[in-house]
Amino acid sequence: MPSHSTSPARAHGLQCGDLEPGPSNLITDVAGVTVGHHTLQEGDFRTGFTAILPHAGNLFLEKLPAGADVINGFGKSAGLVQVEELGTLETPILLTNTFGVGTGINALIRRELSINPDIDRSGGTVNPVVMECNDGYLSDINAMVLNEADAFAALQAASSDFEQGSVGAGTGISAFGFKGGIGSASRVIAFDRGEFTLGALVQANFGKPGDLTLPDGRKPRPSEGAQTLERGSVIIVLATDVPLESRQLKRIARRAAAGLGRLGAYYGNGSGDIALAFSTAQRIPHFTDGDFIARDVLREDGIDVLFKAAAETTQEAVLNAMIASPQMHGFKGRSRPSLADWLNAGKA
Template structure:
């Protein structure tokens, strides 16, 4: 598996974490179920925001909808309360309902109080449409068992490329998938990490930029194919940090992901669902109010948010490129093929 830096592509100047991925945030873990067999090119990806119950101790969270052509579940309550209380599940568009039911069952199994002595749970499921080119999305191949298998995994490392929810995705007319990157930020005597994970299914090939280079246009001259008329894909951007932030501050950071996405060339087309969800692992919020219901929490001073803004832009841009380089060339329904950017790269030298 190759990444952007394996091709001497370095985005920005900030240092990365040890794995240059969301796995650099302590306490996070991940799961994938990949369904790849002929016309079936789809799957499920799970991000566990904490090693313990995120329902009992919620993460501060926010979201930003860049373009709302999407079918995600759970964002309305997350936006209202500024809290994330379930793992995050990524899958294809028509499997959102299946994934939501499986996630609810998973939460009920682990929390007997839900719906009895306390309220319900807000499941977060996010999607992109892998059926436009590679996957038989009408077949509804993702089952609740597949989602549960992904939820049962707690891998400390995040596998990237054409895996899990990214199996059948297309990006800039090439093979899309899961990508991630991280950045380290020093604020006074303390250091923090911010990381991005992207589910990439957006963009037109002629628009693709790699670190300022018009790579998409170069590929177009080599393959002499007609350009895609409109941008009809989507991207889900997840941001995680261990910096202490309020939901309002996280929303400001989520908005900056737009700049990292734009640097790769996308136009946020009318038919594209582009959504950002950010959460912090610092300052967890207890589900049950303490006897004295006044919480004391840390928050970063506003004057130092610029460091996290630039870290976000760099991490999102590199995460998208990592998805393109790490995703292998894939044949799907109707024998359609999406080539990996890594397969094109040497031809562009």
């Protein structure tokens, strides 16, 4: 696994906040979390799936507490209504393009039916969580080229080590007029029981050209292919091993917006900006013998450091997504420049 000192943003001297990163500076620093990609980059297509598996067990039978916050709701995600109502996550999370959401839903349902054949007979229905960004600038999104096998490939590829940048669901997306993508970061937090971790993974497809603000105050402006309006999306997934309940996780998810604001985003009318947070600390059984289950949660007055970590990891994950993404040419000859090229040119 790479050291956090070689993460894309830190390799360019860009540090977001002062909390210490985890050993890999990835969401998978939270033990048990894995990430996989399936990338389609050929012809007019720049798209794919990214899968986040919160733990390696049977997630439907051993759910995790979760909470979501809709920063701006111009999006077509699936599964968030039940997460909001019940406060649990019971499938892996798939990220894809806007027109791939239905395919992702079907893939997750088929996966859970293969593992839990009694779903909707004795176990109740399953709530697949799929979130999206529109990659139609660089990819022919109207072709609806992604299929269930592509989603399964991302799920099967999941591991603790994964690529950032123009991969999976980040293949064809843009940020602040530059090439966007998938990025990740983590922070280590100390409580009286020891050290814990919070990690973020983002699908960064948002921001108006010229609005990006780096941690050192510079404001990069792309030289080509820039949109004029804030029309995009960003999906933020936060994972932690701190014992929390769903209401607390929703509060932490809301603080991801602070990381977007540090970058210069203002959540424009046409942007779908959504954050989802889950905790791996305690699994919630689908079936129980008794009427009550015991839960262990953080005291409310200890939560501020997690708010800070959510903001820092979101900010850094977006920068990692952009810096790890090379310049890309795509559909109809369109292109997006690389933020790494701008940084390497030493621009002020």
